[in-house]
Amino acid sequence: MPEGDTVWLSGRRLHAALAGRRLTAAELRVPQHATDDLTGRLVREVVSRGKHLLTRIEPDLTLHTHLGMEGTWRIERAGTRWPGTREPVRVILANQAAVAIGRRLARVDLLATADEATVVGHLGPDLLGRDWDADEAVRRLSVEPDRPIGEAVLDQGNLAGIGSLYRTELLFLRGVHPLTPVRDAGDLSRMVRLARQLLWTNRDHPEQATTGNLRRGHQHWAYGRAGEPCRRCRTPIRRGEIGPAGQERVVYWCPSCQPARSQ
Known part of the structure; x- marks a missing residue:
């Protein structure tokens, strides 16, 4: 399972590619969120919390992902051909500049930002967090x-x-x-x-x-x-x-x- 610094670096790169830009397309390739449409929404920020990633989307949504043992996020230039459904891809987030592709993600949850504690509230102080204690x-x-x-x-x-x-x-x-x-x-x-x-x-x-x-x-x-x-x-x-x-x-x-x- 990736260490916290690996997840922190993934979050930083995702933030640089997505934050402040509107989604031109999005796919959540998991049954519980397959019909959710995030197109047109502005990504506010991407932050890490321990080994979890929180992509906060206006006005009040958070996409929570966990890499698990084999998960990765890859960032490509806009216009890159998307992987087919046979690929182990769980999330695709695209804007006019970049495409973020989440492969083999262990968890994908779309929830209200106010409810983030339901997925990360059990964690102790984050070694790389702003609120490290x-x-x-x-x-x-x-x-x-x-x-x-x-x-x-x-x-x-x-x-x-x-x-x-x-x-x-x-x-x-x-x-x-x-x-x-x-x-x-x-x-x-x-x-x-x-x-x-x-x-x-x-x-x-x-x-x-x-x-x-x-x-x-x-x-x-x-x-x-x-x-x-x-x-x-x-x-x-x-x-x-x-x-x-x-x-x-x-x-x-x-x-x-x-x-x-x-x-």
Whole structure:
């Protein structure tokens, strides 16, 4: 699933292509909205909220989309031939300058802007949002002190935007084993500040580097490096899955730099 910075960048590009322009055509290729007509309406803005995108349309509508595991938004010049119905396209929004094509989107909802909370109200503070609140993120993480920190930081209800990649890199940089209980995970204020810094640093480009090195194979400390030597101590990186039953997600760690808490 795309990380929050990837969604933020998609939102920024969609905003540049759509905001302030009227839709000359629109298709919502999902059964519940297939007959809704947005043609002629002005797009006010496109904003991200964690891993969700909100396209706000005058006078009072919001198109909510979620990329899920495979979703993408692609922007083409006006006049580009639209994909046929056999393509995995869920949304097409066109104006006189550009065409935005949403492929393999996991969710597509058209709702009143006043009702946005029904689709994003469950999210915690947005790591890349204008209303980022580090204290609130710490408070939410602290509510379940016995929960593994690797689960807690990935919970979008605690802080919105972190995925498996940044979860791994964040815990490596803080020297914390993924199964460490929240209460023993150290300074949570420093942890959430670092989480925001990692996403903020990568928000303007598609490459995601936590080492400061954008070269292929050198971008990450631990993520995707199972069996390879730790960049700090040379101990082989390990791979596992953690999370509630049925919601397990991959995580990597260094057993030396992130020792398991002794019982």
